[in-house]
Amino acid sequence: MRPSVCLLASAMSSAKGMSPGPMALLPPIHLYRRLLRAHRKHLPPEMRLLGDEYVKAEFRAHRNVENPVHMIGFLTEWQLYAQKIEGDAWVGERLDPGKVEKMSDEQLAQLYELMKAIQKRGTEEGQDGS
Structure with a gap:
């Protein structure tokens, strides 16, 4: 993902004058690592393999996306997913x-x-x- 997208994500999470969102948006690399860690800690081995492959493919596919709105949506949804995995809120949802x-x-x-x-x-x- 382009460095400008990382800067935008960090700027969106700390911009003054904007209403604070429910969470600060993590930069792509930090979010990617968090997702893999969450899979390792909270998923059974067979689900972890499938989940890791999917996360890697999605982040690879979005590496060169330049549309900031698309990237913010992408990062937001993955961050919500990470929170659900870490809290076991995903079971049966x-x-x-x-x-x-x-x-x-x-x-x-x-x-x-x-x-x-x-x-x-x-x-x-x-x-x-x-």
Whole structure:
């Protein structure tokens, strides 16, 4: 991710005159490390592997994004995800329908692929345990 995006993220979290948000936005590298640490501490090994691969691919795909609004949304959503993982608030939670409606066709396809990968791992585990 471009250094200017890192500066923007830090500026947005500490800008004076703006109403303070519920959280300070972490720079991309710090957030990336936090996500991998959260996976290591709070997820079972099989979920950690899938989650780590997904996080790495997403951050790699967004490395050269220059649109600051897109980057702030990206970082905000990943930071919310990290907070949920660290607090175990994700167990049994459903996706927000409003967020699903805003997703592009590409994002919906990616979400579907993720769902299939999770289901595939679940059936593989079920067969191993039989």
